[in-house]
Amino acid sequence: MNKILVTGGAGFIGSAVCRHIINSTRDELCVVDKLTYAGNLESLQEINGDSRYRFERVDICDGDEIQRVFATFNPNIVIHLAAESHVDRSIDGPFNFIQTNIIGTYTLLEAARLHYADMSSKKRAKFRFHHVSTDEVYGDLTDMKAFFCEGTPYAPSSPYSASKAASDHLVRAWWRTYDLPTIITNCSNNYGPYHFPEKLIPLIILNAIEGKPLPIYGDGKQIRDWLFVEDHARALYLVATQGMVGETYCIGGNNEKQNIEVVTLICSLLDELHPRKDGKKYGEQITFVADRPGHDLRYAINAGKIKRELGWQPKETFASGIRKTVLWHLEHRDTWCKQVQEKKYSRERLGLGGVKG
Secondary structure, three states: OOEEEEEOOOOHHHHHHHHHHHHHOOOEEEEEEOOOOOOOHHHHHHHOOOOOEEEEEOOOOOHHHHHHHHHHHOOOEEEEOOOOOOHHHHHHOOHHHHHHHHHHHHHHHHHHHHHHHOOOHHHHOOOEEEEEEEHHHHOOOOOOOOOEOOOOOOOOOOHHHHHHHHHHHHHHHHHHHHOOOEEEEEEOEEEOOOOOOOOHHHHHHHHHHOOOOEEEEOOOOOEEEEEEHHHHHHHHHHHHHHOOOOOEEEEOOOOEEEHHHHHHHHHHHHHHHOOOOOOOOHHHHEEEEOOOOOOOOEOOEOOHHHHHHHOOOOOOOHHHHHHHHHHHHHHOHHHHHHHHHOOOOOOOOOOOOOOOO
């Protein structure tokens, strides 16, 4: 049985990992989350009350508090997911991304290093610091036949991806310099239940059923590899518990789609599952807006390494995953979705496509 500390566990991907840990393993779990606009304890409601779960409202930049959590919970695995992750927000205000993604990661690494130094040799053998990153650190792919892999050179395009690239480098440095047992994963765009609605897929679903415009950047031909969040959660747990120290694993869904394809498919599903009362098609709500500065054209991941070495591959196709996602949003429109939408943020100007899920 492991004792797993998950940062950012009230977020989209983090909450999926936490639900997987409690529902599918015997491990103990401690969630650390600052509960910013994107953190929501409702996403952890189904595991709340489980004796193996505890929650700490802590900023990962607060070194004293982070060290307290390490000392009281005594984890042998850290899965670091806490991050500012929206490209548009990073363009408008990069400071929070530098603070959380770089300083926050440094603070966690130092706390983990001190914790690791105090562990017995037997317990050290099981310790892992798993840093969860993004394929956006690699820039974009101009060769339509090429794929990102673990050896792809870094070429970040936005303040967000640059801050994540910096955090990846810090993690590798703590492995090489201090022998801290670290692992890095770089994932493609996630989608699924409990997704904060500034991102493309939940934004389109909710805007559509509310009769609002469905905004798409540029011509909508930006290509992303889409990964169902529950498949990603399985992969992250597998890497954290069985991955090789010092290694990087790329995690992708093998589902390359243009943004306009994604939006069109969502509209077709809504036409089937939740028809407009006026008899019109949801596709009529699609609008194109000016493209974002530095917008990457294509991301695509070769996930061969994690399949070969750890036996992981996604269970969901995009067709099955997006249907589940649309159905979930329809079923939770008046509960989780409504509660999140009442938070103070502008859904109209965010999530226009091509952003990290």
